[in-house]
Amino acid sequence: MTDSTSELLLPAPAKLNRMLHITGRRADGYHELQTLFQFLDHGDELRLRLRPDGEIRLTPPIAGLPDSNNLIVRAARLLQAESGCQLGADIHLTKRLPMGGGLGGGSSDAATTLLGLDRLWRLGLSLDRLAGLGLSLGADVPVFVRGRAAWAEGVGEKLTPVELDTPWFVVVHPGIEVATHAVFGAAQLTRNTPPITMARALQGGAPSWHNDCEPTVRSLYPQVAEALDWLGSRAPAMLTGTGACLFARLGSEVTARRLLADLPGRYTAFIARGLNLSPLHAALGR
Numbered sequence: 001m002t003d004s005t006s007e008l009l010l011p012a013p014a015k016l017n018r019m020l021h022i023t024g025r026r027a028d029g030y031h032e033l034q035t036l037f038q039f040l041d042h043g044d045e046l047r048l049r050l051r052p053d054g055e056i057r058l059t060p061p062i063a064g065l066p067d068s069n070n071l072i073v074r075a076a077r078l079l080q081a082e083s084g085c086q087l088g089a090d091i092h093l094t095k096r097l098p099m100g101g102g103l104g105g106g107s108s109d110a111a112t113t114l115l116g117l118d119r120l121w122r123l124g125l126s127l128d129r130l131a132g133l134g135l136s137l138g139a140d141v142p143v144f145v146r147g148r149a150a151w152a153e154g155v156g157e158k159l160t161p162v163e164l165d166t167p168w169f170v171v172v173h174p175g176i177e178v179a180t181h182a183v184f185g186a187a188q189l190t191r192n193t194p195p196i197t198m199a200r201a202l203q204g205g206a207p208s209w210h211n212d213c214e215p216t217v218r219s220l221y222p223q224v225a226e227a228l229d230w231l232g233s234r235a236p237a238m239l240t241g242t243g244a245c246l247f248a249r250l251g252s253e254v255t256a257r258r259l260l261a262d263l264p265g266r267y268t269a270f271i272a273r274g275l276n277l278s279p280l281h282a283a284l285g286r
């Protein structure tokens, strides 16, 4: 963060779903989940600069995504409407997270916008209020607003903070996009995993965790299955969210780097450490 009253440089970290169970389907078609969210020390970055004229300007444009649909612009306009604030912002986005990768990049960008503009515009809104605004933008936004690794239920908005192990991860993008709605709409998806308690989920720890979306994503997207097989033969590996990204859990940075160096050239990947406190909150001191 640059410590100035008119400009902030802030991280928008990735998340992983360390486990994900689908326990039911609501009347509106959305699915009831149980999941463990954790942050990574890798993500996008936003530079927010105060504008006195109320305009919200985002650079650079994201190909194929009109600004009015961009969660950053939507979050900024929502905060203006909610607070009555007449100020604006120039927002510069350094995009590092793949879109639709299951790493929550768009949701994290939205949360960084809400917390960053709250600070820049000196609004002083509570995390409860900002999380409520975030939920209207997407189910994954509240966890990024609250900034604590969490056990989540509902569609992901009922959050209980947790302390998880913080291994090193190799995060792999298999080079294809997975459509979230296609996975949730698939006939073969299991939607009846019996709900468990948070204590039970935590008790088993990482070796006991799985993602209910994985069999469906494997069969719909053979490239994901192939990448998962390759990664899983080297280290315990899983899918995050509905994919397409996969993550392998390693005991040290050295072993993570070694695995990254061995990765076939057809995949893109990065290494990162698991974090129980979001780097956004560390930067803002919240």
Ligand SMILES: C[C@](O)(CO)[C@H](O)COP(=O)(O)OP(=O)(O)OC[C@H]1O[C@@H](n2ccc(N)nc2=O)[C@H](O)[C@@H]1O
Pocket: 017, 029, 030, 031, 032, 033, 035, 102, 107, 138, 139, 140, 155, 156, 180, 181, 184, 185, 240, 241, 242
């Ligand atoms: C599965 C997770 O990655 C877990 O972190 C997220 O909940 C997905 O969040 P997201 O990518 O922001 O997804 P959204 O854009 O909200 O939803 C895309 C589509 O997935 C389906 N969807 C999503 C979340 C959910 N709990 N149930 C669903 O059925 C809906 O058809 C929805 O139209």
Ligand SMILES: Nc1ncnc2c1ncn2[C@@H]1O[C@H](COP(=O)(O)OP(=O)(O)OP(=O)(O)O)[C@@H](O)[C@H]1O
Pocket: 065, 069, 070, 071, 072, 098, 099, 100, 101, 102, 103, 104, 105, 106, 107, 108, 109, 110, 140, 180, 241, 242, 243
């Ligand atoms: N700032 C943004 N960055 C990325 N995507 C955005 C942004 N604003 C809106 N979107 C839209 O949101 C969609 C999902 O993007 P995101 O990167 O959050 O996916 P994801 O990593 O799969 O998230 P999740 O884990 O929540 O499923 C994109 O395909 C895009 O259309």
